[in-house]
Amino acid sequence: MSGIEINKNLKTAIEASLKAGKVIMEVYDTAFDVEIKDDKSPLTEADKKANDVINSFLKPTPIPIISEENKQIDYSVRKEWKTCWIVDPVDGTKEFIKRNGEFTVNIALVNKGKPELGVIYVPATKILYFADVLNQQAYKAELSSHNTTIEEILQNVNKLQPKDTTNKIEVVGSRSHMSQETLDFVETLKASGNDVKIVSKGSSLKFCLVAEGNADIYPRFAPTMEWDTAAGQAICNAVGVEVISEDTKESLLYNKENLLNPWFIVSK
Secondary structure (H helix, E strand, O other), X not given: OOOOOOOHHHHHHHHHHHHHHHHHHHHHOOOOOEEEOOOOOEEEHHHHHHHHHHHHHHOOOOOOEEEOOOXXXXXXXXXXXXXXXXXEEEEOHHHHHHOOOOOEEEEEEEEOOEEEEEEEEEOOOOEEEEEEOOOOEEEEEEOOOOOOOHHHHHOOEEEOOOOOOOOEEEEXXXXXXXXXXXXXXXXXXXXXXXXXXEEXXXXXXXXXXXHOOOOOEEEEOXXXXXXXXXXHHHHHHOOOOEEEEOOOOOEOOOOOOOXXXXXEEEEO
8 A cells, every 4th residue: 555645753653663673572582681660660671772762763853752761851841842752662561571472662743732643563573553643544564574664564554444333342451450440341331231352452552452443442440651552542543533531531631740641441
């Protein structure tokens, strides 16, 4: 499907994600060490190396960066940013440590709090998702190499298409942490007479499942940070899938004073 025009920032983000994927897999294939950060989350050499690679691509753009692995900039500075990158170099570090392949590179471009571009790359399977929200375009490509060029990617993409609603509801749940509130939500769906099936996935792949029509709804009643969700929200929003805060009943917003997200539901 050539003839697709993609903007310069999206191209940069795709290239950064592929190169990050390459260094992540180099670490994945070794006996890596695991550190525990102050917030009790795990960290590996892959997180650090991927972050360095992504920064090397994004820093030459004039756009500031919020990354899980960068030192966080004070809100007094950030609140002046109209546009910023939001990055998670390895989303699903727990999945990475378990070596189950369900971890991703997340890169999003946010403008006035709303995701406009999103890239999610799955290094273990070399599957790439990318989206341009303003142009309502979202694609998936299965690559043969982390070194695939943008031109080759664009020859080899499929448009994402969410599924039509039926009374058979596929609910995406977390691979590593399913909260009681999520289980209660599933019971409520069942009580309405729906045939409900749980689909387990790690990392931001949960957003991709809804965007590409392999699930109907992703309820997240557990903590996430902005870098966990911004790229996934861009991919969903580009195909008409909403990511709605349980607090405000509005779309999730980004570059907030507190980078912790409220609970949310992803659905068409």
